[in-house]
Amino acid sequence: MQSLDRHAGAGVPFSVEFSPPHDEAGEQRLWRAVRTFERMHPAFVSMTYGAGGSTRDRTVRVTGQLAEETTLLPVGHLTAVGHSVAELRSIVGAYADSGITNILVLRGDPPGDPLGEWEKHPDGVEYAEELVRIVRDLGDFHVGVASFPQGHHRSPDLDCDTAYLAAKLRAGAEYSITQMFFDVDDYLRLRDRIAALDPVEAAKPIIPELMPITSLRTVERAEQLCGRPLPERVLERLHRAAGSGAEEDRAAVRAAGIEIATEMGERLIAEGAPCLHFITLNFAKATSEVLTNLGYGVTAAPLIA
Numbered sequence: 001m002q003s004l005d006r007h008a009g010a011g012v013p014f015s016v017e018f019s020p021p022h023d024e025a026g027e028q029r030l031w032r033a034v035r036t037f038e039r040m041h042p043a044f045v046s047m048t049y050g051a052g053g054s055t056r057d058r059t060v061r062v063t064g065q066l067a068e069e070t071t072l073l074p075v076g077h078l079t080a081v082g083h084s085v086a087e088l089r090s091i092v093g094a095y096a097d098s099g100i101t102n103i104l105v106l107r108g109d110p111p112g113d114p115l116g117e118w119e120k121h122p123d124g125v126e127y128a129e130e131l132v133r134i135v136r137d138l139g140d141f142h143v144g145v146a147s148f149p150q151g152h153h154r155s156p157d158l159d160c161d162t163a164y165l166a167a168k169l170r171a172g173a174e175y176s177i178t179q180m181f182f183d184v185d186d187y188l189r190l191r192d193r194i195a196a197l198d199p200v201e202a203a204k205p206i207i208p209e210l211m212p213i214t215s216l217r218t219v220e221r222a223e224q225l226c227g228r229p230l231p232e233r234v235l236e237r238l239h240r241a242a243g244s245g246a247e248e249d250r251a252a253v254r255a256a257g258i259e260i261a262t263e264m265g266e267r268l269i270a271e272g273a274p275c276l277h278f279i280t281l282n283f284a285k286a287t288s289e290v291l292t293n294l295g296y297g298v299t300a301a302p303l304i305a
């Protein structure tokens with residue numbers, strides 16, 4: 001991704017993920033978060049695409065607003081679920097019309113149950129790799145893809161999983177963003193696997209995705225997004241903070257969650273991660289606390305033009 005190069009020499013960049021809002025209150029929350037992060041100058045911001053294409057119009061509209069009304073570099077997510085190739089082409093066209101040339105290309109999960117049986121649209125694509133080629137053939141788009149430090153839940157093993165990632169990169173993706181993880185060793189092992197398999201593609205940025213845990217409820221959300229339980233030692237730390245009372249000690253859980261994300265960020269920076277990407281759920285506070293702990297601050301001028 002171009003904007004990562006522009007940060008070279010200015011420290012490790014960070015980026016954030018937003019989701020399209022559902023209602024007026026959500027819209028206001030999103031824009032408060034957008035304005036907070038805008039002052040911290042992320043390398044890019046990404047906007048998710050609802051399961052099964054459910055947010056198609058909102059995702060494209062809000063990503064377009066980010067391009068028009070902010071100084072941020074937006075990356076629109078695109079998934080193949082429920083879309084024919086003709087529809088996918090027209091969504092890419094709508095992104096281009098809104099000034100979006102950065103697209104995170106994903107297959108997506110079946111609507112309803114993300115772990116349910118995947119069904120290809122009769123006129124659609126089977127794998128993200130095909131969609132990468134389609135988007136690249138449509139014009140001058142910068143394409144990213146998903147990578148999985150612990151392997152995708154449908155991959156038979158880690159070696160196959162790594163081979164599929166390499167195929168997506170060879171198809172024209174410029175970088176990948178990982179699924180959220182809580183053990184930095186999993187990220188480092190993914191990097192080693194891809195380096196051993198394909199040193200050329202391994203040179204492309206693998207951007208680690210983090211999410212600060214702010215309550216035991218967020219643990220459930222994180223486990224849904226990871227598709228697997230959090231590591232035992234992370235769970236123990238959060239539950240210890242929650243205490244043994246009838247009510248969880250939310251302030252202590254939040255403090256532990258921020259500490260865990262900060263420690264992971266420190267280690268990832270030390271290990272040479274190209275950027276830190278944060279899932280925000282459209283809240284700015286927890287992520288900006290982690291960023292502040294890591295030494296990021298509000299700077300007078302954007303790092304990228």
Ligand SMILES: Cc1cc2nc3c(=O)[nH]c(=O)nc-3n(C[C@H](O)[C@H](O)[C@H](O)COP(=O)(O)OP(=O)(O)OC[C@H]3O[C@@H](n4cnc5c(N)ncnc54)[C@H](O)[C@@H]3O)c2cc1C
Pocket residue numbers: 047048049050051052077078079105106107108109126127128129146147152153154155156160161164167168177178179180209
């Ligand atoms: C950073 C990030 C952002 C995400 N954003 C969204 C979002 O906005 N909206 C949403 O709905 N979902 C999102 N997801 C979830 C994602 O759509 C799911 O994890 C989905 O199940 C896999 O998508 P993929 O693009 O990796 O698919 P693919 O790369 O197509 O992989 C799907 C499965 O097929 C296997 N596979 C791939 N290629 C081949 C091949 N050639 N032959 C055989 N098997 C193969 C893979 O190993 C994997 O098991 C996101 C995930 C990540 C990591």
